[in-house]
Amino acid sequence: MQTKNIAVFYHLFIPDVSTTWTWWVDEQMSLLKSTGLADVSTVNMCITLPLGICDEKKDVRYDGLVINYITENYPFVNILNVRGTHEENLFEGQTVSQLYQYCLKNDGYVFYFHNKGMSSYATHIPYCLKDWRHYMQYFNIERWQDCVAKLEEGYDCAGVSWIKREDLAGDIPTEGKRYIGNHFSGNYWWARNDYIRRLPDPLKVEDYVHVPSMMDHFKTYRYAFELWIGDENTKYYSFHQSKTHHYFEQFPREKYVLSDRSIKTPEISVSTLMQEVGSKNFFNWREHIKFAQWIVKRKNPDIIVDLGVDYGYSTFSFGLPKIGKIYGIDSFEGDKHAGERDTYNYVIETQKKLELDHITFIKGYFDEVAKIWDKPIDILHIDGLHTYEAIKNDFDTWSKFLKNGGIILMHDTCVQHADFGVYKFFDEIKLPKLNFKVSHGLGVVTTDTKLLEEIRTEFKETLDERY
Numbered sequence: 001m002q003t004k005n006i007a008v009f010y011h012l013f014i015p016d017v018s019t020t021w022t023w024w025v026d027e028q029m030s031l032l033k034s035t036g037l038a039d040v041s042t043v044n045m046c047i048t049l050p051l052g053i054c055d056e057k058k059d060v061r062y063d064g065l066v067i068n069y070i071t072e073n074y075p076f077v078n079i080l081n082v083r084g085t086h087e088e089n090l091f092e093g094q095t096v097s098q099l100y101q102y103c104l105k106n107d108g109y110v111f112y113f114h115n116k117g118m119s120s121y122a123t124h125i126p127y128c129l130k131d132w133r134h135y136m137q138y139f140n141i142e143r144w145q146d147c148v149a150k151l152e153e154g155y156d157c158a159g160v161s162w163i164k165r166e167d168l169a170g171d172i173p174t175e176g177k178r179y180i181g182n183h184f185s186g187n188y189w190w191a192r193n194d195y196i197r198r199l200p201d202p203l204k205v206e207d208y209v210h211v212p213s214m215m216d217h218f219k220t221y222r223y224a225f226e227l228w229i230g231d232e233n234t235k236y237y238s239f240h241q242s243k244t245h246h247y248f249e250q251f252p253r254e255k256y257v258l259s260d261r262s263i264k265t266p267e268i269s270v271s272t273l274m275q276e277v278g279s280k281n282f283f284n285w286r287e288h289i290k291f292a293q294w295i296v297k298r299k300n301p302d303i304i305v306d307l308g309v310d311y312g313y314s315t316f317s318f319g320l321p322k323i324g325k326i327y328g329i330d331s332f333e334g335d336k337h338a339g340e341r342d343t344y345n346y347v348i349e350t351q352k353k354l355e356l357d358h359i360t361f362i363k364g365y366f367d368e369v370a371k372i373w374d375k376p377i378d379i380l381h382i383d384g385l386h387t388y389e390a391i392k393n394d395f396d397t398w399s400k401f402l403k404n405g406g407i408i409l410m411h412d413t414c415v416q417h418a419d420f421g422v423y424k425f426f427d428e429i430k431l432p433k434l435n436f437k438v439s440h441g442l443g444v445v446t447t448d449t450k451l452l453e454e455i456r457t458e459f460k461e462t463l464d465e466r467y
Contacts, residue, residue, distance in 0.1 A: 004107060004109055005109070006040060006108060007042050007109075007110050008041050008042065008111045008113075009095050009110060009111070010044065010077075010115075011045075011094065011113075012025065012115055013114065013115060013119055014047065019286070020286060025073075025074070025115070026271040027269070027271055028113070028137070029043075029070075030269050033076070035141055035142055037141060038076050043077050043078065044078045044080050044102075045078065046079075046081050046098055047079065047083070049063060049084045080098050081094070081098070092222070093205075093224070096112065096225050100201060103196035103197055109193065111144070111147070111190045112188065112191075113136070113137075113141075113187075116132065116187075128246055131250050131251040131252055133186075135242065136188040138253065139239045140160065140190065147190040150237040151190060156235045156236060157195060157229060157234065157237070158239070160184060161238060161241055161242050162230070164181075164182050165227070181209070182232065182234060182236075184229065184236075185242075195234075202224075202225060208228060209224045273350065273354055274320075276350075277313045277316060280346075281311055283439075288314070288317065288411075288442050291436065291442070291455075293320055295379065295407065297321050299379060300323060301379050303324060304324055304327070305379070305398070306381045307384050307398065308384040309328040309343070309347060310343055312343070312347040312350055312351070316356060316359075318379070318381070319354070319358065326356075326359045328360070329361075329366060330344075330362075331365050335385045344361070366384055366394055366397065366398070367397060370398060376403045377401045377402050377403060380401075380406065380407070380409065381410075381411070382409065386415070386419075387419060387420070391410065391422050392425050395425065408444075408445040409443065409445075410422055410445070411442055412440045413441035414435070415440050422443075426445075429443075431446070434455060434467045435463065435467045436463060436464070
């Protein structure tokens with residue numbers, strides 16, 4: 001059905017030097033590929049790293065790590081530019097301006113989107129903004145052929161939830177025009193290149209935004225690049241008008257897909273499922289997944305034991321390589337640190353979706369299960385109650401089952417809140433060890449010193465130098 005060139009422009013904002021951004025990239029780039037959009041278009045990306053791109057002390061360039069991750073996993077992506085600490089933060093204007101320059105020279109259609117919610121994941125994710133992102137992705141990516149069809153019909157742009165912002169109205173002195181802030185809420189949209197050519201340069205904000213009104217409402221230029229796409233004369237097509245306030249209310253898929261039986265719902269990817277699981281407890285183990293899978297492949301274990309399942313993120317992380325037998329042990333009653341909740345049914349249902357049949361979940365207290373335990377353990381992960389007495393008891397009780405050269409992992413070794421004693425107990429351990437400083441800390445204890453050196457080499461940028 002494609003009759004003209006299609007170019008995709010994606011803005012990637014990375015607020016810190018964690019790896020959380022990979023969740024967004026994996027979800028969104030995989031969706032471009034699975035829907036076939038990546039195969040019929042050129043996919044361009046611009047990256048903003050406002051908090052720094054270089055750790056001079058460790059001689060690690062974070063922009064290099066980001067670029068390598070994208071090029072290795074998504075070779076169809078063209079990275080146009082990366083902006084870091086010493087450059088002005090143009091927000092989404094960095095990418096929208098690249099799209100604008102492209103349209104000045106090329107005919108066809110463009111699709112613009114970004115990693116929606118990344119800048120707010122600590123406060124809004126995993127709830128409302130995730131639903132908002134999935135809502136926009138459904139109409140703009142899963143139904144991309146419908147968007148192209150509307151542009152073929154002569155619409156200037158297409159998307160979802162077109163909003164007329166009368167509250168942002170005002171005169172633009174340089175143009176002698178009246179501006180009303182019309183746009184697609186959330187800033188995902190398709191447009192004709194010839195329509196984009198009629199718009200002003202997006203970096204000249206004063207030419208298309210009544211700045212006093214915008215600054216009064218938003219206090220920043222950041223939102224100008226959402227308001228750029230439309231005015232009162234734009235011929236737009238909006239596939240759906242959501243009446244949900246996306247910052248505060250969840251908007252699950254079933255609320256907007258039910259009436260569309262012709263659109264096949266794509267299979268949920270492993271990365272999307274794992275994002276959902278991790279988000280249940282605010283991604284507090286998110287940056288250990290790479291190590292978890294690496295250590296499983298490196299050790300090729302027969303038995304892995306995860307003490308403290310909660311929503312299952314760590315257990316599933318160990319399970320994804322599908323090596324050995326994994327036991328997730330939990331009372332599924334919660335505790336005063338994790339919160340009192342029964343996650344058992346959720347964990348079992350998610351296990352089925354992930355098709356991880358080599359995992360067995362045991363509902364019981366650690367001490368009681370230990371009384372009947374009879375299997376030698378290769379990898380032991382301890383993440384139960386975090387008082388000093390509890391972690392010491394779990395370590396002493398379960399370490400006796402460890403194989404010679406086995407490995408013990410302890411979560412929350414960097415948390416020094418009152419009543420948290422993991423960091424203190426970990427410091428007291430007189431065995432060879434090291435500590436990951438990300439995602440609240442993950443202590444590693446093993447007599448296999450060769451393995452520790454391999455870990456230090458492989459993961460040096462995320463390790464605590466004190467160990």
